[in-house]
Amino acid sequence: MAEKILSRRGHRAVYAGDLAVVDVDQVMVVDSIAQSFIERMERDLAAVPKYPERVSIVIDHVAPASTVSVAQAQKEARAYAAATGVRLFDVGRGICHQVLMEERLAQPGWIVLGSDSHSTTYGAVAAFGTGMGATDIALAAASGKTWLRVPESVKVTFSGDLQPGVTAKDAALEMIRVLGADGATYQSIEIHAGDRFTRGERMTLANLCVEAGAKAGLVVPGGEILTGYGYDVPDWVYPDPGADYRQEVEIDLTTLRPRMSAPSEVDNVHDVSALRGLKVDQVFIGTCTNGRIEDLHAAAEVLRGRRVDPSTRLLVIPASSQVMEQALEDGTLLTLQRAGAALGTPGCGPCMGRHQGVLAPGEVCVSTSNRNFIGRMGDKDARVYLASPAVAAATAVMGRIALPGDVEAWVGA
Amino acid sequence: MPRIWKFGDGVNTDDILPGKFAPFMAGEAVFQTFAFHYIRPEFAAQMRPGDVLIGGRNWGLGSSREYAPQALKKLQIGGIIAPSFARIHYRNLLNLGIPAFEADLTGVLEDGDEVTLDVDTGVLTRGADTFQLPPPPEFLREALREGSILAFFKRYGRFPGEPVDPGEPMDGEAR
Numbered sequence: 001m002a003e004k005i006l007s008r009r010g011h012r013a014v015y016a017g018d019l020a021v022v023d024v025d026q027v028m029v030v031d032s033i034a035q036s037f038i039e040r041m042e043r044d045l046a047a048v049p050k051y052p053e054r055v056s057i058v059i060d061h062v063a064p065a066s067t068v069s070v071a072q073a074q075k076e077a078r079a080y081a082a083a084t085g086v087r088l089f090d091v092g093r094g095i096c097h098q099v100l101m102e103e104r105l106a107q108p109g110w111i112v113l114g115s116d117s118h119s120t121t122y123g124a125v126a127a128f129g130t131g132m133g134a135t136d137i138a139l140a141a142a143s144g145k146t147w148l149r150v151p152e153s154v155k156v157t158f159s160g161d162l163q164p165g166v167t168a169k170d171a172a173l174e175m176i177r178v179l180g181a182d183g184a185t186y187q188s189i190e191i192h193a194g195d196r197f198t199r200g201e202r203m204t205l206a207n208l209c210v211e212a213g214a215k216a217g218l219v220v221p222g223g224e225i226l227t228g229y230g231y232d233v234p235d236w237v238y239p240d241p242g243a244d245y246r247q248e249v250e251i252d253l254t255t256l257r258p259r260m261s262a263p264s265e266v267d268n269v270h271d272v273s274a275l276r277g278l279k280v281d282q283v284f285i286g287t288c289t290n291g292r293i294e295d296l297h298a299a300a301e302v303l304r305g306r307r308v309d310p311s312t313r314l315l316v317i318p319a320s321s322q323v324m325e326q327a328l329e330d331g332t333l334l335t336l337q338r339a340g341a342a343l344g345t346p347g348c349g350p351c352m353g354r355h356q357g358v359l360a361p362g363e364v365c366v367s368t369s370n371r372n373f374i375g376r377m378g379d380k381d382a383r384v385y386l387a388s389p390a391v392a393a394a395t396a397v398m399g400r401i402a403l404p405g406d407v408e409a410w411v412g413a
Numbered sequence: 414m415p416r417i418w419k420f421g422d423g424v425n426t427d428d429i430l431p432g433k434f435a436p437f438m439a440g441e442a443v444f445q446t447f448a449f450h451y452i453r454p455e456f457a458a459q460m461r462p463g464d465v466l467i468g469g470r471n472w473g474l475g476s477s478r479e480y481a482p483q484a485l486k487k488l489q490i491g492g493i494i495a496p497s498f499a500r501i502h503y504r505n506l507l508n509l510g511i512p513a514f515e516a517d518l519t520g521v522l523e524d525g526d527e528v529t530l531d532v533d534t535g536v537l538t539r540g541a542d543t544f545q546l547p548p549p550p551e552f553l554r555e556a557l558r559e560g561s562i563l564a565f566f567k568r569y570g571r572f573p574g575e576p577v578d579p580g581e582p583m584d585g586e587a588r
Contacts, residue, residue, distance in 0.1 A: 021575035032435055033479065035437055036479060036480065036483075044567075116477055117501055133501060135509070135562075136508060145575075146572075147575070181471060182423075182499070185497065185499060185500060352433070352476075354435075358433070371427070374452065375431045375450075376427050376431075
């Protein structure tokens, strides 16, 4: 699929290992690097965006602003958007990847570049999404193009059916465990899942592909992508039956158990049951990995009629304003609020340790996010465990790492 | 004389510069002083311009933050040598003009070794020992002769390796 999209957008047939210069359908800039982006555009390139309608700035990584310097950076981003005509999504609209998906700024067969490594998320709709730094992003905005070495592909096939309490996050963590943190470096992961998984779940799978080092994480269109959103899925985007793969992996969902990444590498994946009972200070449900409506529903299902254990705290941050609206309308947020959750403004929250719930030395956090590196969410001696929203919610109720089934057993006791 | 700073496998972007010390948070003038703040807290104060970093597999995994290598550039490191680099980070190093070589020297060099690194020839010398490092990939040399990909683009209005004539649209192409 990667070869096909890059060939199409590069106007010539290219194969793994070739250098391709390709048209870019959408360039996404986050608040963290907006000043660098503007400096590259204005000072280094003396250029304006070639296609302003193909550039979006999203204020999400520290939103609302936590300090004067952050506020200043965001003020400059707004002024730049107003002056150049690029799109800007301001404080509260949500996390870049969720917002672009909702706004249909990622479509099957497109190339979407983001100044955020989790731009692989767009592979959920078979868009070649990939992350780049400020200079590459500025070059793409100025030229409408980028250069890429055409990646080899790793085929990951999901078979069987998830059991109750097991989610797409567990499937994604299992994929990272099998491939390893550099198992797909310079490669594209191609996920074959038939009609399984909603768009939101496919976003979770594609999102975490970068944690195996992948350039892109393309999910073969199926299920809701074909029936639910009215996407125009071109025939050419599907992989050829005899396509070459560098590596092929099959994961049986039927036997998969809830998974958890222990500190301090994402590929340090264990069965939740092996870590069960560890005392937890904070639980965080949100982020581009797991802040969608499916995720809030999964958490509410566990928390309905229950309370967060007094020895811990639960932070819930919806991924976007649309998710928040839906969760307000269907009562999910009320369920979470009554359970004792602290609700936050749609955005990245404490995922990268900047605001809204950073950790003290020695604290333990179970988070639905995507990285558990040393110091990621606060102090270097804080520890972060990555899990699904269902496991996170069960952990909040118990005050200790727990499985959703543990909550049932505890209430019944 | 430049010295070696030796790191292990999987040095990630939060190790290089934690997200909370990004320039828009810590300040443009001082963010580089937080390089390796958690894993080598003495680094920023004790390193000297020209010092060379060596690491293990998958150097720079994680975030796309260009300000992580930017911090190392501000500190004027001489180069980074590791057997493999994470791809976004490698592009960022390239764009900032930080010499990056794919080689595993963790078994032969030690922290504090005094070395010289000739980035043009890729020759690293420690006393009587010399190590020939592999050159950058061929398609990048065209850009590096101009200084950077950005400089190449600014001069020629196209990317290195990009055909001067745009190709014909492929069958059924959207635009």
